[in-house]
Amino acid sequence: MIKDIRGLKLSFIMLLFLSGFLQGQNSQIGEKSVSKSFDLNGLSPALIFSRAESWFSDENNGGNNVIESSNTDNKELVVTGETKVLYKNIGKELYPKRSGMAEVLDANFGHIIEIKIEEDTYTITYSVTDMKKEMYGREEIFFQCVNFKEINESDLENYNDNMNKLLKANFVFKKRREIFMDNTKSQFEEVSNFLLSEGEVNIFSINEAITDQ
Numbered sequence: 732m733i734k735d736i737r738g739l740k741l742s743f744i745m746l747l748f749l750s751g752f753l754q755g756q757n758s759q760i761g762e763k764s765v766s767k768s769f770d771l772n773g774l775s776p777a778l779i780f781s782r783a784e785s786w787f788s789d790e791n792n793g794g795n796n797v798i799e800s801s802n803t804d805n806k807e808l809v810v811t812g813e814t815k816v817l818y819k820n821i822g823k824e825l826y827p828k829r830s831g832m833a834e835v836l837d838a839n840f841g842h843i844i845e846i847k848i849e850e851d852t853y854t855i856t857y858s859v860t861d862m863k864k865e866m867y868g869r870e871e872i873f874f875q876c877v878n879f880k881e882i883n884e885s886d887l888e889n890y891n892d893n894m895n896k897l898l899k900a901n902f903v904f905k906k907r908r909e910i911f912m913d914n915t916k917s918q919f920e921e922v923s924n925f926l927l928s929e930g931e932v933n934i935f936s937i938n939e940a941i942t943d944q
């Protein structure tokens with residue numbers, strides 16, 4: 732199921748890349764953000780923000796996004812929202828024969844989408860800000876491990892140490908705890924890739940709404 736979802740998402744991203752490649756001037760990926768810049772091509776700040784706001788007000792996009800500020804003088808539009816992420820449940824690896832255990836987990840991450848207009852370009856940035864809820868109540872250290880570039884080993888070690896203590900306190904045997912630790916890095920890579928893909932899709936979809944008129 733996850734592979735199908737990610738396959739469709741990646742296919743969509745590739746199409747968007749092909750359609751937006753000639754317009755995009757540069758891109759930058761941070762630990763928890765992705766930005767892309769595009770030529771103004773004569774578009775005014777008012778028109779850019781108006782078309783972007785129409786994208787956010789669409790029923791397919793508006794439910795997860797709220798426009799916080801839109802200022803043509805400062806040439807900045809700021810939107811907050813949430814991204815729902817699907818990822819593999821490591822617990823299924825610990826207890827593969829246990830019935831009723833979900834194979835896939837979901838979680839919501841807060842995000843900010845910003846559009847900033849420069850002299851000749853406008854930049855759309857998607858940033859992940861926090862994790863809303865995690866099944867073990869470890870939102871802060873889980874979120875710290877999310878990284879669009881590369882999973883930080885120090886953050887991963889901190890998460891594993893914390894989870895090892897939690898699982899041990901809940902009488903999970905050492906062998907099963909080790910299985911959990913062996914799978915955490917791939918979990919964070921999966922979540923990070925999911926969020927980065929969402930950011931890419933949002934950026935190019937917004938840009939299409941701005942330019943395809």
